[in-house]
Amino acid sequence: MGAVRLGSDAWLLRVDGAEQAASLATALRHGALRCSDVVPAATTVLVDGVEEPDELWRIVEGWDPTAVQAHAGELVEVPVIYDGADLDRVAAHWGVDVGGVVARHTGLEFVATFSGFAPGFSYLSGLPAEWAVPRLASPRSRVPAGSVALADRWCGIYPSESPGGWSLLGRTELAVWDLGRGEAPALLVPGARVRFVVA
Template structure:
């Protein structure tokens, strides 16, 4: 892929740096389509993709697969669709409404009316960064983070929405809460979200 910066990460991994979520998706698609058995980890992030291979394997086929990736062919948001029921009574709902210059009901309508894509996961197990947040709700993080945000809290920050999978510190603006379990270490699939999945929020 033209324009991608490639950085070695030790002897077994490459970090590809690109300029858009679509290019990230194109690299992920290309590596998966190549069906390389040596690939042990494929980790997309906001503007990077880390590809790791098994011990003793060459990175040459990974380089070749990414070189052939077409940034116009990336598929964003083609995974499983999750519907998350939300009680929109978050501590920052009024703040979000005031900042956006709209009513709390309009915040709810905007947030629940959009479809989101899990761009990448990080920060905590099961924590997905969900792009697709309507422009009026794209607001900065709180000036001071909370020391403890309850599990199931639905928040917004910058261009993303999120659901806190477990109790943790956090500075996202909280607009609601859900009972949906985002991370269960005892489950066959511990994390509910996988990059590329789609998410819709439903007011209850």
């Protein structure tokens, strides 16, 4: 693991993949570290506002990157209308019919691993490596808000209309980003467990 100091009280910790980043972020949050924020990403964890660097390194040195972290976050059920433009393409890639795609997708439990791309967009891990879906060769200029999509081993829900190159499975009416929620506008915060259900 590598570490880069950012300013006077922040550190960027480099790890081997999103699962390790999520695991380390969980260890830091539960390790009584006095800091202002812990932000996991695909291969890094940003720790900001660290009051006592010795506490940070104590937790990091005691963290086991090979240990499986139990995700105890809130379970969020997301109702989906499976009518996405790429259902047939994903079905062909997986060697199943459209019903098989829906069955596989609703049969998994995903975990919000980190956020990015747009406010409220959570990268949901949990898709097996053998079901990885390639990104589109040419991204769409417009993907509607609420679109449920796959790319590589990730699942995501577009919080707002935007360009995008992920394969569209369907859509949900559930708002994953809502400023009306006050201090917690994002529905799928890191650690949240996510199950998709047929609407």
